[in-house]
Amino acid sequence: MSSEKHTEHHDHAEHDTMTRGRIVRVFIYLLAITVLEFAIALIAVPHGLSLRIANPVYILLTLLKAFYIVAFFMHLKFEKAGLVYTLVIPIIFIIGLILVLTNESNHWVDLRG
Amino acid sequence: MSTTAVTSPIDEVKSTPWSGGRSPFSVEYGKMMMWFFLLSDAFTFSSLLIAYGALRFSSSSWPAADLVFQSVPGMIEHGAPLVFVGIMTFILILSSVTMVLGVEAGHRGARKEVAMWMVLTIIGGFLFLGCQALEWNHLFHEGFGWGHIPHEIKEYFHEGQTPSTTYTQQFANLFFTITGFHGFHVFSGVIINIIILINVLAGTYDRRGSYLMVEKVGLYWHFVDLVWVFVFTFFYLV
Numbered sequence: 001m002s003s004e005k006h007t008e009h010h011d012h013a014e015h016d017t018m019t020r021g022r023i024v025r026v027f028i029y030l031l032a033i034t035v036l037e038f039a040i041a042l043i044a045v046p047h048g049l050s051l052r053i054a055n056p057v058y059i060l061l062t063l064l065k066a067f068y069i070v071a072f073f074m075h076l077k078f079e080k081a082g083l084v085y086t087l088v089i090p091i092i093f094i095i096g097l098i099l100v101l102t103n104e105s106n107h108w109v110d111l112r113g
Numbered sequence: 114m115s116t117t118a119v120t121s122p123i124d125e126v127k128s129t130p131w132s133g134g135r136s137p138f139s140v141e142y143g144k145m146m147m148w149f150f151l152l153s154d155a156f157t158f159s160s161l162l163i164a165y166g167a168l169r170f171s172s173s174s175w176p177a178a179d180l181v182f183q184s185v186p187g188m189i190e191h192g193a194p195l196v197f198v199g200i201m202t203f204i205l206i207l208s209s210v211t212m213v214l215g216v217e218a219g220h221r222g223a224r225k226e227v228a229m230w231m232v233l234t235i236i237g238g239f240l241f242l243g244c245q246a247l248e249w250n251h252l253f254h255e256g257f258g259w260g261h262i263p264h265e266i267k268e269y270f271h272e273g274q275t276p277s278t279t280y281t282q283q284f285a286n287l288f289f290t291i292t293g294f295h296g297f298h299v300f301s302g303v304i305i306n307i308i309i310l311i312n313v314l315a316g317t318y319d320r321r322g323s324y325l326m327v328e329k330v331g332l333y334w335h336f337v338d339l340v341w342v343f344v345f346t347f348f349y350l351v
Contacts, residue, residue, distance in 0.1 A: 018217055019217070020217060023210060023213050023217065024210075027207075027210045030206050031206065034199075034202055034203070034206070037346070037350060038195060038199055041194075041195060041349075041350050042194065055351050058346050058351055059351070062342055062345075065342045066339055066342055066343070069209070069339045070335075073210075073338075074331075074335045074339075075216075075332075079138070079140065080138050080139055082138055083138040083145070083148070086138070087148055087152055090156075093156065094156065094159040097160065098166070101163050101164070101166065101167040102166075102167070105166075105168070105170040105171035106170075106171070108167070109171045112171060
């Protein structure tokens with residue numbers, strides 16, 4: 001279904017796969033991101049970086065790490081677009097639950113007084 | 114997927130269009146089912162983490178991670194925030210790397226290499242579980258657990274926050290439930306990895322002509338690492 005549409009730009013990626021060099025590179029990225037998170041937690045925050053800035057940065061870095069694990073280690077980047085969409089689009093339900101419960105917990109604050 | 118050599122008649126992709134000729138995902142059945150299982154597992158973990166987020170978000174105070182987790186069990190009692198969990202995170206990422214190297218060796222059909230990487234992955238899994246056992250043990254000794262918290266909780270709250278037994282108890286319950294559920298996944302992963310390693314050593318996949326099973330357990334193992342990335346952020350950093 002989706003295979004015809006993206007052959008032009010996906011074709012070379014299809015034969016592309018995880019080589020050792022790429023594995024090592026992704027490992028270094030993951031390690032670097034983790035070290036950066038520790039630097040923020042142990043150096044920047046004690047020196048006065050606001051958690052209002054630090055927390056969103058943590059979450060963005062976490063999502064970046066998740067992308068590297070799923071796309072490269074789990075090989076999803078090299079799968080057919082149909083499979084990628086099948087697995088990525090349901091994440092909408094998770095986002096939905098986050099929105100619903102964030103809203104709900106705002107109400108709990110009032111209940112708890 | 115040029116890399117998956119399928120030989121079993123069940124796994125074979127039918128060639129004529131009317132028997133489902135095209136394979137829209139061009140992924141073998143078991144691998145696709147592993148992906149769908151992992152998607153459902155992602156929902157389970159998300160629900161747990163979002164519940165944690167909602168409870169924490171609606172609380173006026175919460176135990177601070179750098180005050181609760183500041184020991185390296187057996188070595189440093191106090192003043193080393195996040196060091197031990199840093200080691201645990203490093204071990205798990207490293208075992209994910211050895212797993213993916215094993216999958217890569219499987220594509221080349223290098224049985225001995227696959228076996229070596231699988232052994233290293235299993236060792237990584239056991240090390241992680243050992244670390245988690247030490248951390249849990251340490252917290253139990255401090256008085257944390259399901260349904261119980263230390264008598265003195267002031268030391269776990271930052272200045273300006275009101276120490277609350279209710280919120281400390283919620284924190285303890287959520288922490289042990291979520292890291293416990295993750296640890297159980299790691300444990301299952303290690304067991305599955307051991308089974309696959311035995312098959313690799315027995316030459317099962319050489320006879321089958323494909324190391325696809327290594328790839329499937331690899332997916333599971335990376336997922337466990339993926340979940341830890343989120344658990345780490347939301348319990349130890351945020």
